[in-house]
Structures are given as structure tokens and as C-alpha cells.
Amino acid sequence: MTRRLLLFIPLLAFGLLFYLFDAELDTNPGELQMAREGQPIPDFKLESLTREGVLLTNADLPKPPYLLNVWATWCPACVQEHPFLVQLSEQGVPIVGLNYRDERPKALDWLARLNNPYVEILYDSKGKLGLDLGVYGAPETYLIDANGVLVYRHVGAVNADVWENSLKPKLVATGWKP
Amino acid sequence: MRPEFVISRIGRRALIAVALLFSVLCTVVSANADVYDFSSEELRSRFETLTFELRCPKCQNQNIADSNSVIASDLRDEVQRLLEDGYSDEGIFNYMTDRYGEFVLYEPAVNERTAVLWFGPLAAALGGLLGLYFWLRSRSASPVERDGTAKGTLSDESRASRLARLKAEADSLEVTRDR
Numbered sequence: 296m297t298r299r300l301l302l303f304i305p306l307l308a309f310g311l312l313f314y315l316f317d318a319e320l321d322t323n324p325g326e327l328q329m330a331r332e333g334q335p336i337p338d339f340k341l342e343s344l345t346r347e348g349v350l351l352t353n354a355d356l357p358k359p360p361y362l363l364n365v366w367a368t369w370c371p372a373c374v375q376e377h378p379f380l381v382q383l384s385e386q387g388v389p390i391v392g393l394n395y396r397d398e399r400p401k402a403l404d405w406l407a408r409l410n411n412p413y414v415e416i417l418y419d420s421k422g423k424l425g426l427d428l429g430v431y432g433a434p435e436t437y438l439i440d441a442n443g444v445l446v447y448r449h450v451g452a453v454n455a456d457v458w459e460n461s462l463k464p465k466l467v468a469t470g471w472k473p
Numbered sequence: 474m475r476p477e478f479v480i481s482r483i484g485r486r487a488l489i490a491v492a493l494l495f496s497v498l499c500t501v502v503s504a505n506a507d508v509y510d511f512s513s514e515e516l517r518s519r520f521e522t523l524t525f526e527l528r529c530p531k532c533q534n535q536n537i538a539d540s541n542s543v544i545a546s547d548l549r550d551e552v553q554r555l556l557e558d559g560y561s562d563e564g565i566f567n568y569m570t571d572r573y574g575e576f577v578l579y580e581p582a583v584n585e586r587t588a589v590l591w592f593g594p595l596a597a598a599l600g601g602l603l604g605l606y607f608w609l610r611s612r613s614a615s616p617v618e619r620d621g622t623a624k625g626t627l628s629d630e631s632r633a634s635r636l637a638r639l640k641a642e643a644d645s646l647e648v649t650r651d652r
Contacts, residue, residue, distance in 0.1 A: 328573055328576070
């Protein structure tokens, strides 16, 4: 009798694997966990993109909460998401820009054509702050809560869907009033 | 696989071509370390090892030694800077996981969470081998021969008559085949 029961082990193992794989189905396997979650923005000293020569540090960031949007002119998806960001800024959503591994003239030209939704833009031409944040591509959008802590990251373009389902609820949860 | 076997299948020239191709590919891989200036050969060699063991966060099937992406190149630069600044290997791994998480290490850390990953396949293989062993043992311990005669119970006489009977059966089968 016990020998018969032992024959069910492969089936049980299969069932367990099935459950484990099914749990993975809705996750995005290419997306990295945000290592800096729960930490403040790493220390930086970067020029403002728009005000050449003006050095910015953490103290120069706006009063949280806000979104931090990582973008660059070489990034096609950034072009795609930009009009929506402009829309959000017109609704009063505070967005800080991180111009990542880019060239100032190109970036300024890009903004002149597509409009500027940013409260301030950090010019991270060498990607130093990007690396400290754990940026691995553009666009990425970080949510900084009322305490100045990184609480969430969205990898990829921000659209109405992402805003309504992820970013807006989380931003509201930090105390931001729409 | 022994060389003689391979040569007989694909030919000597093909085997030489494959060996040459392989060695060329290997030299491409170490070219990255040559692009950088290191203050010592020890640092260069540590650079080669470390860049093999760090995963490119964007092209995740490659290490940062092989990947052509911008982030891989930035991370290689960073590894070189950290080496020159005197970081230990562990310090460099911590620096990277602080920013990109555990996934950036090609070899995951060994702890409770990753125990299943590290030891699971071995445990499953051992379990399978054990199962196979017990199954084989139970088969040879079976008390009957194929024709129903109990094993080890025959005297020489009944062995002879059993042999005759089996031979007669075999002959009759052959006769049917010839038709």
C-alpha cells in the first residue's frame, strides 16, 4: 500500500511546480527589484540642465512628495510618454526630471519642441546619480514620498493606465492632494 | 567525447576549424580588460573575474564583461574605479547589490531563501537515484521466474526437465515462424 502511495510523489512535485510557476505568470521577469526602496535619494551634486553652471544638491530638490522621471533624447519611449507627463504637470503633479547620459544642447532642444513638464531638471550626463539610484534604462519614474523616501519605481513609459492604477494611488497615499 | 570519435564524425579539418573559432571567441571576451589602465596586473585580473560575475541589469543573460549596453559599460567603468579606490571583491559586490539588488550577482548568495535554488536540483537527483535503487532491488528480490517456477527451488532433475520443456516450446515457436 505504501509503495502505491509513493507513486504519487511525482504528481505532487508536479503540482507544486505548477503552483510556483503560475505565481510567476503575472510578474515581469525582466524588471529588477528596486534596491533603494525605503531610502532617500542618494547624495548628488549635479548641474541644473536649464541653468548652466548652477550646481544642485539634495537640498535643492522641491518639497516632497513628487515624481522623479529619468529621461533622455536617445530614448524613443521617452518621446512617447512625454505628452502625458506634460498633461500631468498641467494638472499640478510635481515632476523632477533626471536627464540621463545625455547632451545638454540636444536635451534643451528636445524640451523646446516637446514642452517642459519639470519643476527642475538634474543634468546627469555621466549617469552617476542614475547608477546610485539603480537606473538601468530609460524611461523610469520614481515616487518620492512626503519624507523624501524612495517608495516606488515604474520601469517603462508612464501612460494613463500606469498613472491611474499605480502612480496616482501611491502618490495620493503619500498625502499629495490632486 | 574522445577526439577520434569526433574526427570520424565531422572530419579533421572541421574539428580544427571549431577549435580555432573557439579560441578566437575566447580572446574577444578578455579584450575589455585591455581597454582600461590598471595600476597593477592583480587589479586587471580581479577586474576580469568581477565583470564575469556581475550580471548586466539590462541584458540579463549577459555579464557586464560581455554586454554592449550603456549600463554594462558604465558598470565596468565603476568596477575599475572601485578597484583603484581599494575596494575588496566583497565591497564591490555589496556596492552593486546596494544599487541593483541581489539579481545583479551571477551567483546568488547562499542563504535560507536561496537554499532551494542551490540544493534543490541535487536533492531531487539524489531522491531519484534512491528511488531507482529501491525499485531495482525490489525487482531482483522477486520470488518467481518468468514462467511461474519459484526461484532457487529446482533440484537438478527438475531443472533438466524444465530445460527440456522450454526447449520444446522454443522449437515449436521456430516451426511456426518458418511457415
